[in-house]
Structures are given as structure tokens and as C-alpha cells.
Amino acid sequence: MTATTEGRNTKRRDGKQFSYPAAASLCLAGTIAVLNAAGNAEMGTTATAKVSVGVFDETVDNTGGAAGGVQVAVRRGCFQFANSASTDALANTDIGATCYIVDNQTVAKTDGSASRSKAGVVRSVDAGGVWVEF
Template identity: 60%
Template sequence: MPLAKDRNTLRRDGVQFSDPVAADTLIFAGALVCLDASGNAVPGATSTTLKARGVAQEQVDNTGGAAGDLSVESRRGVFQFANSTSTDQITRADIGSECYIVDDQTVAKTSATNTRSVAGVIRDVDSNGVWVEI
């Protein structure tokens, strides 16, 4: 049904999130945070079922806790991560392409034969790492 009067429509900026942390999970500040198949926050890892969410703004230690006992604040944007090595090393020629999650601080050029989830889009590469838009 269409509006018949003014409405206070709630808004989010779409860059900051608070998600329940998976059971028995430790997430370090600055880690790449992903959502697992249940929608719980976990650190980035080699997996085909994770969805990149952002970078942890704090350390959250839910070791020994149940899923959702604690929440983690994460932020979307463009962040610098460690570059993979060898044939998976990202170069400037890869800018604009997707990259893949190796762990909570490293990204790679390939999915390693469909064993890694997408981290985001490569926005820049320099001597310190890979700038990824999540």
C-alpha cells in the first residue's frame, strides 16, 4: 500500500556493521571479517562458504562462547591486506579484478581451484600489499 502521509524512513550508511560472532571464535582487530553460512562473524579463512563483511574494528574473543554471545563491529571500505605469493601473487595488472581470501590478513589472485571465497575488488597494489574494496 502506498504512503498516505509522511514516513520517518530509517537509514544506515552501509559501511559499519555489528554481527554475532560464531561459537568458539577469536577475531583480532584489523582482521578480515566474514559471515559464515549461518550469518555469524568469523575471521577470513580458506573456504568456499564465506562472505566478506569488512575489517574488525576491535578484538572479540568468543572462545568458549556460543554463537551470538558476543558481537563484532566491522567496517566496509578499501583496506590493505598482505599479498599472496608465487603464482597467486596479485600485481598491478589485476587492479579491478576480484581477489580471494587466504586467511584473515592475506588475499590471492585465484580461487585455488574453487576452494576460496571472494574477498572483494582489487583497487591498488603497492610494495606494502593489496588494497581491496570490501
């Protein structure tokens, strides 16, 4: 395509909400959303090669369906999740660092000896949990 010589109506998004094909699984609202190797959205688990994309904006049950057969809404932003335990717990000294997915609602300080995928960036840690920016 060549360069335009006129103004154009460029499509845009606010960068906060997207829709992805759902894996043949349950996607619960408010849980960590990841894309698997096939590019389908599923809940976060301790696994490698998952791409964190945000938080499910709705619950979609595609357990009896075909992967990619339905779409699920995902929202990007900063959300609070449960903090891992013991030496893997996050603290205020970890603000700005990457955190890792333990399960669909828990994040940790380390990648668990290369067994966890990245969740997002730690923005705050308080008594309620860890604020993660996706």
C-alpha cells in the same frame, strides 16, 4: 503494506559500519571478517561458502561462548592486506578484479582451485600489499 501517502522518517545507515553475531571464535581487529553458513562472523580462512563483509573494527574473544552470543563490529571500506605469493600474487593488472581470501590478512589472485571465498575488489597494489574494497 500499502504505499504511504505522507512523508516518512526512513531509517538509514552510512553503509560503512555494521554489527554481526560472532561465531564461537576469536575475531581480531583489523582482520578480514566473513560470515559463515550460520550467519556468524569469524576471521577469514581458506574455505568456501564464506561471505566477506569487511574488516573487524574491534577484537572480540568468543572462544568460550555460544555462537551468536555476542556482537562484533565490522567496517566496510578499502583496506590494505598482504599479497599472496608466486603465481597467485596480485599486480596492478588485477585492479578492478575480485581477489580471494587466503587467511585472515592475505588475499590472492585466484580461488585456489575453488577452495577460497571471495574477499572483495582489488583497488590498488603497492609495496605494502593489496588494497581491497569490501
